[in-house]
Amino acid sequence: AEVLGAPDVILVSKDSILASANNTLWTAKTIVRQSGATQSDVVAGSYTLTANTIDTLSGVGGQADQSGLHISANTKPVAIQAQGGELQLHSQQGMTIGSESGQVNISSPKRIKLQTSGGASITIDDSGIKLVCPGTIKVKAVKKELMAGRQVNAPVISLLKSGLFSKAFDLKKLLPQDSIDQGISYKLINHTQGTEIEGQLDREGQTLRVFGDKAEKVELELLGNVNHKGEIKITDVSDQIECDDCSIEDLFEDCGDNHAHDDDGFGY
Numbered sequence: 349a350e351v352l353g354a355p356d357v358i359l360v361s362k363d364s365i366l367a368s369a370n371n372t373l374w375t376a377k378t379i380v381r382q383s384g385a386t387q388s389d390v391v392a393g394s395y396t397l398t399a400n401t402i403d404t405l406s407g408v409g410g411q412a413d414q415s416g417l418h419i420s421a422n423t424k425p426v427a428i429q430a431q432g433g434e435l436q437l438h439s440q441q442g443m444t445i446g447s448e449s450g451q452v453n454i455s456s457p458k459r460i461k462l463q464t465s466g467g468a469s470i471t472i473d474d475s476g477i478k479l480v481c482p483g484t485i486k487v488k489a490v491k492k493e494l495m496a497g498r499q500v501n502a503p504v505i506s507l508l509k510s511g512l513f514s515k516a517f518d519l520k521k522l523l524p525q526d527s528i529d530q531g532i533s534y535k536l537i538n539h540t541q542g543t544e545i546e547g548q549l550d551r552e553g554q555t556l557r558v559f560g561d562k563a564e565k566v567e568l569e570l571l572g573n574v575n576h577k578g579e580i581k582i583t584d585v586s587d588q589i590e591c592d593d594c595s596i597e598d599l600f601e602d603c604g605d606n607h608a609h610d611d612d613g614f615g616y
Contacts, residue, residue, distance in 0.1 A: 460472040468481050513559070513562060514560070516554050517568045519555075521553075528551065531549070532573055533571040533573075534568060534569060535568075538558070540560075540564035545558075
């Protein structure tokens with residue numbers, strides 16, 4: 349039997365050791381709990397771990413010896429997880445998060461926010477970085493560099509150095525008014541640009557005015573009359589031209605004083 353005054357007390361069990369009420373371990377010096385495999389502490393209520401001072405552990409240097417409570421692992425990571433709720437770190441005085449030799453990473457899938465009680469904050473999320481300051485923002489640096497925004501190559505509109513060329517075909521003197529009133533469709537063929545424009549003569553027997561920045565070759569082709577359904581009836585309107593001795597220049601209407609140049613060679 350062990351004597352009560354002996355320095356050591358040994359509890360040995362093949363399975364478990366059960367205490368029906370409180371289980372208190374107290375010693376004037378050191379308590380060592382060691383296991384060959386896994387050691388688990390499971391509580392149904394609160395778990396409190398308190399320390400006044402703790403000596404430097406093996407393999408841990410720097411600020412470790414200045415802490416009242418130290419949790420460390422010599423080779424493996426230390427993970428503290430709150431899988432069902434919040435994880436809060438509070439300090440009555442200052443709080444320091446640092447690394448002696450590595451990098452400190454703070455990440456979040458949604459938002460990271462640093463805020464003071466005065467209202468100043470820095471928010472980082474998917475939309476960017478937002479700085480909120482109720483007072484003055486001071487930036488102190490030996491060298492400051494502001495990067496310019498990306499350059500957008502927008503097309504520049506080139507202004508014409510010369511006046512516009514324009515022409516309109518006027519067939520009022522060549523076609524009877526009743527034929528014009530019935531509606532005559534036409535096609536303007538720009539051989540210089542390789543484009544075609546279809547339209548209908550107005551009541552004055554004129555086509556649309558064609559504009560350009562240089563003299564171009566434009567041909568007028570009469571298609572026929574337009575019926576009440578808006579359909580084009582293919583007819584030969586050449587026999588309706590009353591002026592047999594008109595020159596080709598009579599088909600053109602000058603642009604007037606609105607433009608600087610008017611080239612008679614713009615159509616034929």
